[in-house]
Amino acid sequence: MKIPENISPEIAAYIKALQSENSKLQNENSEIKVNSRKKMFGKSSEKSKYFNDAQMSLFNEAEVCADTSAPEPDKETFIAAHKRRKKRTKAELTENLNHIKQVCDLDKKECEICGGELTCIGEEFVRSELNIIPAQMYVVDIYRKVYKCEHCSDDELTNIFKADTPVSVMKGSMATPATVAYVMQQKYQLGIPLTRQSKYLKELGAEIGSNTLANWVIKSSRWFEKLWERMHELLLKESVIHADETPLRVLNRDGKPTDSESRMWVFCSGKYSAHKMALYYHHATKAGQVVTKMIGDYSGYLQTDGYSAYNSAVNAVRVGCWAHARRKFTDCLPKGIKTEDARAGKALELIGKIFAADEGLIELPAEERYEKRQEILNPLLDDYWKHIESIYASRGSNLAKAVTYSVNQKKQLNNVLLSGELELTNNCAERAVKPFVIGRKNWLFSDTDKGADASARCYSIIESANLNDLNVFGYLSYLLTELPKLGEDSSDEQLDDLLPWSESLPDYCKNV
Numbered sequence: 001m002k003i004p005e006n007i008s009p010e011i012a013a014y015i016k017a018l019q020s021e022n023s024k025l026q027n028e029n030s031e032i033k034v035n036s037r038k039k040m041f042g043k044s045s046e047k048s049k050y051f052n053d054a055q056m057s058l059f060n061e062a063e064v065c066a067d068t069s070a071p072e073p074d075k076e077t078f079i080a081a082h083k084r085r086k087k088r089t090k091a092e093l094t095e096n097l098n099h100i101k102q103v104c105d106l107d108k109k110e111c112e113i114c115g116g117e118l119t120c121i122g123e124e125f126v127r128s129e130l131n132i133i134p135a136q137m138y139v140v141d142i143y144r145k146v147y148k149c150e151h152c153s154d155d156e157l158t159n160i161f162k163a164d165t166p167v168s169v170m171k172g173s174m175a176t177p178a179t180v181a182y183v184m185q186q187k188y189q190l191g192i193p194l195t196r197q198s199k200y201l202k203e204l205g206a207e208i209g210s211n212t213l214a215n216w217v218i219k220s221s222r223w224f225e226k227l228w229e230r231m232h233e234l235l236l237k238e239s240v241i242h243a244d245e246t247p248l249r250v251l252n253r254d255g256k257p258t259d260s261e262s263r264m265w266v267f268c269s270g271k272y273s274a275h276k277m278a279l280y281y282h283h284a285t286k287a288g289q290v291v292t293k294m295i296g297d298y299s300g301y302l303q304t305d306g307y308s309a310y311n312s313a314v315n316a317v318r319v320g321c322w323a324h325a326r327r328k329f330t331d332c333l334p335k336g337i338k339t340e341d342a343r344a345g346k347a348l349e350l351i352g353k354i355f356a357a358d359e360g361l362i363e364l365p366a367e368e369r370y371e372k373r374q375e376i377l378n379p380l381l382d383d384y385w386k387h388i389e390s391i392y393a394s395r396g397s398n399l400a401k402a403v404t405y406s407v408n409q410k411k412q413l414n415n416v417l418l419s420g421e422l423e424l425t426n427n428c429a430e431r432a433v434k435p436f437v438i439g440r441k442n443w444l445f446s447d448t449d450k451g452a453d454a455s456a457r458c459y460s461i462i463e464s465a466n467l468n469d470l471n472v473f474g475y476l477s478y479l480l481t482e483l484p485k486l487g488e489d490s491s492d493e494q495l496d497d498l499l500p501w502s503e504s505l506p507d508y509c510k511n512v
Contacts, residue, residue, distance in 0.1 A: 024396070084197075094130065137204045140176070142166070160503040167484045170219050180220045181476035183213050188458045214451065221454040223483040225459055230495040231277050231464070232294075240270030240301045240421050242429035243291075243310065248282065250452055262452060263287065266433045266459075267294055268467075270364060272421045274499055276467035280456040283378050284449065288312035288375050301419060303426050304407050310355035317498055320412030321426035326351045344399055347406075352385040357459060370420035377417060385410065408482055432463055461500075468500040474508040475500065 007015075104126075109118045144163040152159055169177050186192040194210040194217075201208050235241060245265045268278040283290045287309030287439050295302065295313040302316035305324050332344035361369045388406050393399035393461070406413065416422050436459055465475045479498060486494055497504045 006238055030428065074353075081199075089095070091128075094128070097130075099128075108326075134202060135182075137201070137206055139174075154256070162365070166481075169223070169480050169484055170216065173216065173219075175216050177480035178473075178477045179214050180480055181473055183216055184221075184458050185462070185473050187217065188455065190463050200463060202498060206430060217458065218450055218454040220480055221457040223480060224457040226488075226490050227483065227495055227498060228279065228457055228460055228478070230492060231460070232279055234275060234499075235267060235269060236296070238269045238273055238275070238300065239419070240273065240303065241267055241295070241298065241316075242270060243267045243294075243424055244305045244426065244429035244433045245287070245309075246433050248452060249285065250449055255478070260385075262449075263290070263296065263454065264433070264436055264452070265290055266429055266436070266463075268429055268432045271423055271428055275499075276431075276464065276468060278460065280436065280459040280463075280465040281458040282449070282452040301415075301422055303422065303428055304429070306405060306412075316428050317415060317418065318412045319415045319418070320409045321356065321417070322351060323423075323425035323427055323430075324415060325402075325406050325409065325413060328398075328405045329485060332398045332402055343393075344402065346387055347384070347391075350380065350387055354380045354384065364420075366420035368420070370417075370508055373417050373420065379417075381414060381417075410428055432467075435459065435463060464500045469511050470500055470505070470509050471511050474510075475505070477505060478509050 017152045039397070103123065106118070110116070111118060142165055144165050146163075147161040149159045169175060169180055183194070183197060186197055187194060194213040197213060198208055198210045219418045243265065245263045248262045248263045248264045252290055262282060263283040266282070267281070269275055281290065281294055283293075287307070289312075291312040295316060296485055297315050298313060300317065301319050302310060302313050302323065303319040305308045305321050310318065326348060329344045329347045333348070355376060357380060358373070361372050361376070364372060388403055391399070391403050393403055416424055436455075461476065461479065462472055465472050482498060483490070496502065
């Protein structure tokens, strides 16, 4: 709209300001609509290639796509457009299960024609069937023998001897270690809320309320504290630590309702570590205090996203996450291609080259991987930063946010070249926190801090078991059986035998 010439300068300036504000709001509204459509209808995977070399170079497509070494297509190529993934057989799908042989026999072993006696000439395989027996519950009534010595006993003093009994996981409770392990696995690994478990147990014949189940989890999880602390000590000795966090709603704190948001944190060892572990930690205080408490004076590599709270780890070497940088540019690519999208697409193309180059170095030893990264990744990083510096984006747009994130994280992103034990992404921690995020969709919140702390301890044990390819139920049962025997004064040597990578774990803790 053109401003009339016969109005005062003040009104003209006011109209210009309104027009500028209106233009800004229209741009923001357009960004919101585009993002909303993309989240609802677009692809969620970041692996999608929105741009490739041919798309970025439409006018020299023949030169870009030409490959003299490419084989000529034959008859088979035209007939089969692609190779389908070979399906696994029934035998392969059930190879780890026990097989029970069921033989069907004749009721009468007489010939239906002449009445003569039949002679067995062999067996014929018919089919295999998969059978499931539902969970069973029963009560174990524990008795113990009581003895006295007839030789050294008299009327005034009788020596009584009693047999030892299994140590209870909780005093005054009927729950066995296996029962508590079952409840923990159902809640934290499978995401089944305690209220649903209570209904299922009632169908099996036992009326156990969800409050009782919650008490079992909270009280029994305290046995994991010493093991968690031991794992924390060993985590701080690792050269690389990954960290991530996610919001958690706690309804009551110190007996009073609260609206303040807590966070569940996860700290885990790196991909190339010999000891795989993921430690969850719940806290309601400021984020910087949590990082200081968990990391302390740690001076190794701390790989995270761009959350400023991790700056509290002053002695650690901060390492950024290229997946987050890539994700920001992915948000710039709605359906359809615009001028800004081409610049975002070029950034994604360069990031893709960095990932592709590093993919070929995964199997190398750490020292050799470090040397190869200096040689191969350094030039690719230079190309990326040159492109970032050349981008001009309108303020407040997704492209501007993506560029700002990369610029602010430039040092941390480049730090992936400092060690061959580092990864390009913080996906290790994000994968570890994902089971909690998925489980939270079922139970939504924790009622108290005690419940949130119990969840942190249980998730730490379960996810560490998964990282070491353990049978979760077997490992939980074993810990809840052995830890009460050690009591509160367990030594590091005793705890080391219970760690998820310990070679002394019984076979039932390991997956077949």
